[in-house]
Amino acid sequence: xxxxxxxxxxxxxxxxxxxxxxxxxxxxxxxxxxxxxxxxxxxxxxxxxxxxxxxxxxxxxxxxxxxxxxxxxxxxxxxxxxxxxxxxxxxxxxx
Amino acid sequence: xxxxxxxxxxxxxxxxxxxxxxxxxxxxxxxxxxxxxxxxxxxxxxxxxxxxxxxxxxxxxxxxxxxxxxxxxxxxxxxxxxxxxxxxxxxxxxxxx
Numbered sequence: 001x002x003x004x005x006x007x008x009x010x011x012x013x014x015x016x017x018x019x020x021x022x023x024x025x026x027x028x029x030x031x032x033x034x035x036x037x038x039x040x041x042x043x044x045x046x047x048x049x050x051x052x053x054x055x056x057x058x059x060x061x062x063x064x065x066x067x068x069x070x071x072x073x074x075x076x077x078x079x080x081x082x083x084x085x086x087x088x089x090x091x092x093x094x095x
Numbered sequence: 096x097x098x099x100x101x102x103x104x105x106x107x108x109x110x111x112x113x114x115x116x117x118x119x120x121x122x123x124x125x126x127x128x129x130x131x132x133x134x135x136x137x138x139x140x141x142x143x144x145x146x147x148x149x150x151x152x153x154x155x156x157x158x159x160x161x162x163x164x165x166x167x168x169x170x171x172x173x174x175x176x177x178x179x180x181x182x183x184x185x186x187x188x189x190x191x192x
Contacts, residue, residue, distance in 0.1 A: 011116075019122045029184070048150055
């Protein structure tokens with residue numbers, strides 16, 4: 001069972017590596033941002049599989065942290081990509 | 096009984112991996128930005144959901160099982176919100192082709 005879980009974890013990571021090609025080919029910025037999103041989710045899946053296979057409860061906590069980081073990475077991209085001239089409605093006078 | 100659980104785990108986790116593959120292939124081969132976004136979020140959320148479902152019987156302590164479910168819910172929340180933001184950016188930067 002453990003080998004099976006590790007094998008599926010490796011397969012998920014290989015799939016994510018396949019998805020990262022989109023970063024090279026993606027015409028629009030939004031396409032390039034999807035691959036890290038997939039990398040985040042794939043990394044979480046691999047971490048959960050690793051935690052279950054090796055019986056380490058810590059890996060699940062690491063996966064939770066990675067979830068937050070993946071979300072923040074995408075939000076940072078969106079904030080960066082939107083034109084700074086037009087202020088966000090909720091930002092008020094913020095530059 | 097544990098054999099039944101193992102079989103359930105093997106089936107659910109491999110289905111989740113298949114959905115991951117579908118997400119990555121969809122990300123590469125779909126023509127338009129928004130269709131890629133659809134393929135990406137649908138596939139990896141369902142993939143992760145099935146993997147978490149498959150891992151639930153493997154956890155020794157109930158706390159780990161709760162953490163697995165919380166991780167999946169957090170990914171659902173984050174991925175849903177982020178997809179809307181990415182779609183808005185994609186729509187705003189290039190006019191509808």
